[in-house]
Amino acid sequence: MSVDAAEGLMTEHDHPDHPRFDFVVVANRLPVDRVVDGDGNASWRTSPGGLVTALEPVMRETEGAWIGWPGGTVNDIEPFDYNGTWIEPMPLSAQEVEEYYEGFSNDTLWPLYHDVIAPPSYHREWWDSYRTVNQRFAERAAQLAAHGATVWVHDYQLQLVPGILREMRPDVTIGFFNHIPFPAYGIYSQLPWRTQIIRGLLGADVIGFQRAADAGNFQRAVRRLLSYEASGTTITVPTDEDGKVTSGSRNTKRPSGPTRTVVARHYPISIDALAYERLAREPRVQERAAQIRSELGNPRTIMLGVDRLDYTKGIRHRLKAYGELLAEGRLQIEDVSLIQVASPSRERVETYKQLRDEIELTVGRINGDFGTIGHSAISYLHHGYPREEMVALFLAADIVLVTALRDGMNLVAKEYAAVRYDNDGVLVLSEFAGAADELKRALLVNPHDIEGLKDTIMTAVEMPRAERSRRMRAMRKRVMEHDVAVWSRSFLRELSPYQLSRGGTDLLAVVEARPGAADHA
Structure with missing residues (x-):
């Protein structure tokens, strides 16, 4: 796709109040926690989670944006800057917390992806809420991403975001990392919306998993449900001329038209x-x-x-x-x-x-x-x-x-x-x-x-x-x-060719140029 075409598509999702960023993180939660003192005054502090620690150097060096739910049902929090990171709160209604988060994410996907240790619940209204919230997250990412930007989506709550975002912004590079297991096909196949989620994930350029077995389970699901060609760590995905995923055919293993290459492999996360x-x-x-x-x-x-x-x-x-x-x-x-x-x-x-x-x-x-x-x-x-x-x-x-x-x-x-x-x-x-x-x-x-x-x-x-x-x-x-810096760099290294091919910023080069980066090489 030409630069002019990409710029034209990008303005479709523009908003005069939104700045643009070369690096956007999309996660269920923000990297900061809202704290209210005894007098009712609210402030923010850095969350203690490993993901926040892992991405802090990238966010600092790129002055990126982070989209996430601030927790609770407070809906009047405006975007703000926090130590050089643009914080973009995504509010959830009480019904969405119940159906998208507690319901589909944690009472359907969580038990299913953990080998049905507890029985999953399948409710169509939960799925509808999951789709709606994922759509909103993707739309916000499309608004914040600069031309050729990199968007890194995280975890099972947002598996539809890569596919939706790819439709809106084929010019951006998309990574997805699944922090929990991905189940064997015999278990995954129970999910009524199994194909929709696979298609959503295939909107990403690089899909990361914790274990090699998880990546293998995902590739087998792709082959069984879509009959796409998967060899080693790469999956060949049929696309249209603009790089958007097409419906494909379960009977066509070698598509004759345009394709995208998606990498699906393991990148075990670590700590500082x-x-x-x-x-x-x-x-x-x-x-x-x-x-x-x-x-x-x-x-x-x-x-x-x-x-x-x-x-x-x-x-x-x-x-x-x-x-x-x-x-x-x-x-x-x-x-x-x-x-x-x-x-x-x-x-x-x-x-x-x-x-x-x-x-x-x-x-x-x-x-x-x-x-x-x-x-x-x-x-x-x-x-x-x-x-x-x-x-x-x-x-x-x-x-x-x-x-x-x-x-x-x-x-x-x-x-x-x-x-x-x-x-x-x-x-x-x-x-x-x-x-x-x-x-x-x-x-x-x-x-x-x-x-x-x-x-x-x-x-x-x-x-x-x-x-x-x-x-x-x-x-x-x-x-x-093999600390958390090695983990984030290994994922960015996989994304780097996609970033360069779309005229975007090579985030790996930016991070490795910072003082002290050689200590983790």
Whole structure:
């Protein structure tokens, strides 16, 4: 498509009040949280999430824009600049929160994409709301994107945005990253709107997944539903003359007309490992870690679980194994303590309400059966913590239990490795978490196998110091060398040829030109 044609199409979505940006992030949530003080005054602070940390250098160097929901149903928040990033709030009505977010995103897609650990719900009105909200996000991205801009869309809540945006703005480069698993076709095929979502994702130039298996599952879905040619990490997508996706034919594997090449592969996300290590080395954090051990009575072994309160995290399996080890006398109550941090999550969804009740009953039963006046078997904490407190908990913990039944990555595992600069501690890690592909020196476990989980916990408890050190050193090397900067650059590197071919800014070159970028090369 010519530049003139692209400029003409771009003005179709123009708005005099909207500035233009070479880099636009589209995510369900904003990178900032709205805070209201006791006097009712609202302010903003940076969100603690890994995605915000990952994209901060790109946003800073490109002075980009971020489109997202500010949370709640406050609809009168105007766009604003925050530390060089243009914040574009996308309001949701109470009905959209219920149907698009709590409904289709978290009660249809989330359980389906996590191997139907809980049964998904299929409601047409939820799907209609999902389409409507995705349309609005795409329209806003079309308004904010400069000619030849790069738009990076994130996660399962916005899978239709790439396809809608491609129709509006074929001049832009589009990336999509799926932070959760993508299920095998036998599971994905249950979704009534399976083809529409695949077409939506294929509007992107690069589609990223956490694991190679997830990318393979997506490619198989493309072949089964659309019969497009998929070879290696590339998919050939039929288009019209302007590069827009056409309907194609399930009977035509080699289209005779124009095509686009879409890359679909894995880019495992990571953390700002150096920042975690620096925090762990601060004296006040080390003092807090010692205080935590003291408050627990200085037991021989402290185990730690850190999760959102979600049925995919395997908290019930972890508690069952721990309770049985106490009952069998393989663990002695005076020698061990389990801290379970379970931060609140989706508390208006019925499945999550039931999960919280079940876990709290289990914790109460184990504490009642095995606790003493001076010592509880489990310290259960149903709230979130700031990063500094979490680092202190990691330093205090001899063993971290990550027993997810299905997880795209699980950054807790990587955070624990980054914090343990002393090369001590043991990570018990579910083989169903994406982190298992990288942290191969963890004690890998199938959390459904309760006996196997119990034996693995005992192996961790009894592991000699020298072996703990060897394992942790290897995991730390992986996490430090493949940090969040490497993740974002690897994705931008894949997008770079598309950006250059459309006359856009090569964002990778911009980021790598900043001082200190060579430290991550």
